[in-house]
Amino acid sequence: MRRVRGGGAAAAARPEHLAAHARLVKSACPDAFLAATAMRGYLRACLPLQALLLLRSLLPRAPCLLGNSFSLSLALQASSAALSDSAPAVLGLGLRAASLHARALKSGFAAADLFVRTALVEAYAKAGRADLARAAFDEAPRRDVFLCNVMLAAYVARGEVAEARKVFDGMRERDLVSWNTMIHGYAVSGDVDMAREIFDGMEDRDAFSWSSMMSAYAKGRRSKDALRLWREMRAACATPDCITMVSVLSACGDMGALAVGTEVHQFVESSKVAVDVRLGTALIDMYAKCGDIENSLIVFHSMPSKDVLTWNSMIIGLANHGLGHDALSLFSRMVSEGLRPNEVTFVGVLTACTHLGLVSDGKKYFSSMGAVHGIAPKVEHFGCMVDLLGRSGHIEEARHLIRDMPFEPDAVIWRTLLGSCRIYKNVEVAEEAMAKLRVLDPHADGHYVLLSNIYAQANSWEGVAEMRKTLRREGIQRIPGRSSIEWQSATHEFVSGDRSHPRSKEIYEMLEEVMDRLRQAGYRPMTELVLQDIDEQSKERALAEHSEKLAVAFGLLTTPARSTLRITKNLRACEDCHSAIKLISLVYNRKLIIRDRNRFHHFSEGQCSCNDYWTDQKxxxxxxxxxxxxxxxxxxxxxxxxxxxxxxxxxxxxxxxxxxxxxxxxxxxxxxxxxxxxxxxxxx
DNA sequence: GTAGGGTTAG
Structure with missing residues (x-):
């Protein structure tokens, strides 16, 4: 059954269908056409159980209804739709797929009907009986494209894309739905390139094709490809719909591509596409992830209806921008409006507490999860608590929490503790965490860099040398830091020491000027953070050419005076860059909004909104x-x-x-x- | 009678 879009919960049954129902109930001799009309009405209104109850009430007077292909296929649809939310009721009615199948077989005519057959395959598939679905498919006296498409979708839903492909290859005739289902199938199985191959093999495409391909890229976090596809789509004059735009926005958020995201929002407003809850939420999330929390709030407050995901996106967005008090007050408003928070909500709430250093509040929220809201904390909530405790200096308490938590601590937990040790120069606990990390996640470079920084701060130069050797000995690849900035709707990305940009020469000239002015303003490079075994001057050079500084230099070069620079980074902000950028905001009188791996830094007038929460400043x-x-x-x-x-x-x-x-x-x-x-x- | 979408610890 096709769900009624935008209705969410059951929409009202249409009046003509209700009238049909009333006439049926009164009439002495129920007729099949009326019964089908009324049942269809309930199905369209997402009231499948009502459809079944109606059928059940009519059967004593008109047993022929189950030999009738119209009502039989509707009964199958209703049965599989109702099974998910009212299983006991459906079982009690004796109108499950198997019994309806038996009834169909009694009248050979109905069993041969393609509508009945299609509904049967779908009903078995939705009940999780792929074997019976396949048997019903194989037993079909003939097949058409609808029947095959349902079989395709059944395999795709089970993640069996290879089986789907066999059916697809064997089809005599294929329509858009067949192709689109295959794109989706490869997308959910993670094979984005095969999805693209299917997409490229199509003669015609509709909004489903574009959306499916777009979400394939978005889910595979191939956001650049998603944005390229969006441009292709616009160039092909294809019309995106609400769902296409949700996927593009998700890619924009991932990339920090505010200009493209804004363009999509403009498109939404100009095309009069109805903004449903999901599209609104995608907009909130996109703006927040692109550093534009103001527009995120504007969208949030403009939405007439919101669900828990909408609130979560806004709460998490505020928390990540350091607006923890707003996040917390939004949370209490959400609860007072009667919405039930879920696990994700608490990730946002605890993150807000961490970014504000609200230890006792964080503990209260954490214990209220189970006690008040009936939500069992998961490993990510313990992760938030370890971060909150450790970052605020309660390293021993964080250690105890890790020891006592009902999960085996994962690499993320130990890495979080290691981060706290870095702030408080706790070499002993850092080494303990590192020992765990060398087992749980031996190839990640970040731990070694962190520990090396801890040694450097504790003036333990043997420790630094040891980390350097370990990195080399174990052949651990450093993940290069990448920073990107949007200019003229294109994303310009830099790695450390990058000279590949067409305007590289100007960028380095600008960088030189910036570094001169910073030195005059009192900037001293933190060369102790550099892990390579090189001389002091080369270390200074290496720091100056960090990707964030290159992106900033490019931004200063290309944008008008006083405009805000927005930069997205793949790793945590480097401490040297953080202090340099604070000064840049002062010296150049600019606002800079930098998104790092897990939060935002708003720089202005020599300060950062994060209050250096991640450095060793108490x-x-x-x-x-x-x-x-x-x-x-x-x-x-x-x-x-x-x-x-x-x-x-x-x-x-x-x-x-x-x-x-x-x-x-x-x-x-x-x-x-x-x-x-x-x-x-x-x-x- | 069939296909596509939004939130998550470091």
């Missing part, structure tokens, strides 16, 4: 915090975003105030859909 003391609060009061006349007050942000009792840049939200220069002028969003 949380600010009370005096600093109260000064900060005083400073904020003078800046706060206003903030209401979509009717939602954010002034509570500055009432923080604990942890880091990382939201000093927030008053910008009041006056958002909106480059987004539809308009270029500044849009005041101060008043709801």
């Amino acid at each position: 949380l600010p003391d009370e005096e600093q915090k109260s000064q900060e609060r005083e400073r904020m009061k003078t800046q706060l006349a206003h903030p209401i975003i979509g009717g939602w007050r954010t002034s509570h942000l500055y009432k923080s009792g604990e942890g880091v105030l990382s939201t000093w840049w927030l008053p910008d939200l009041v006056q958002v220069p909106r480059q987004g859909p539809g308009q270029d002028e500044s849009v005041a969003i101060g008043v709801a």
Whole structure:
């Protein structure tokens, strides 16, 4: 059965179908046509059990209904649709696929009917009986493209794309659905290139074809290819629909491609495609992941209906931008509006606490998961807690949590603890974590670099040399850092020391100028972070040519004065780059928004919104915090975003105030859909 | 009677 789009829960049955139902119930002699009409009405309204109940009530007076191919195929559809949510009721009615199959066989006519056959194969497949589905398919006296397509989809749903391919290759006739199902089949089995081969072999394509290919790239995290496909699609004048756009947006978020994402949003608004919950959520997620939390909030507040994924995306987006208090207040609003949070919600809530250093709040949320919300914490929640405890200096408590948790700790957990040891220069626990990591994830380069940095900070130069040797001895490949920046709707990507860009010469000239001005402003390169065994000057050079600095230099070169630079990085921000970029924001009077592997850094006026939470700077003391609060009061006349007050942000009792840049939200220069002028969003 | 979509610890 095709689900009613956008309805989600059961939409109302259409009046004419309800009237048909009423007439049937009253009539002495139920007729098959009316019964089919009423059943179809219930199916369309996602009320399959009602369809079955109707049929059941009619059967004593009209047993012929089960020998009738119309009502029989509808009964099969209803039965498989109802099985997932009302299994006991369906079983009690005796109208499962097997009994309906038996009824069909009693009247040879119905068993030979292609509609009945198709519904039968689908019903068996949906009940998880691939063997019976295949048998029903093989027993079909003849086959058409619909029947084969259902068999294809059944194999694809089980992840058996090779079997699907055999059916596909054996088909005399194929339609768009057959081809599209194969694209999807290869996509879910992870074979994106085969999906593309199928896609390329098609004579005609429809929105399903493009969407399936797009989501194949998006799921395989081949976002560059997804964006290329989007351009191809636009060039081919094919019409994207809501679902296509969800997939493109997911690729934009992955790449940090704000310009393309904004273009897609504009397209959504101009094409009058209805923005359903999923598309809205995809937009929220895209804007947040591209560093544009303002537009993310605008979309969130504009959505008339939201589900748990919508709230999660917004909560996680805010948390990753260091707006933890907003994330937490959104969480309580979500709960007070009666939505049930899920596991992912708590990942966002705990991340918010970590980025703010709210240890006791984090513990409360963590224990409320089971106690209040009935959600068992999973390994990622323990991971969040290890991060929260470790990062705030409670390394022993983090160790105990790892020891006592009901899971075998994975590499991520130990790596998190290692990160905390780096902040607090705890060599002993770092070595313990490293010992575990050498077993659990021996080939990842990041651990060795982290431990080396810990040794360097503890002035243990033998330790640094040892790490260098280990890396070489075990042939561990360093993952190159990559930073990208969008310019003129294209993504420009840099690796360390990159000279491949067409404007490389200018970029290096700009870089030189930048480094000169930074040195004058007091910048000192952190050469102790460089792992290669090279002289001091080469180390300085290596640091200066880090991918983030190249991307910044390119940005300074190509964008107008005072505009914001947005950069996306594949690894954690390098500490030297972090301090250099803070100074750049001051010296060049620029805002820079940098997305690293797991959060955002908003640089402005020599500071970063992360408050250096990942470096060895401790949380600010009370005096600093109260000064900060005083400073904020003078800046706060206003903030209401979509009717939602954010002034509570500055009432923080604990942890880091990382939201000093927030008053910008009041006056958002909106480059987004539809308009270029500044849009005041101060008043709801 | 058949096919495609959104959130997740470091």
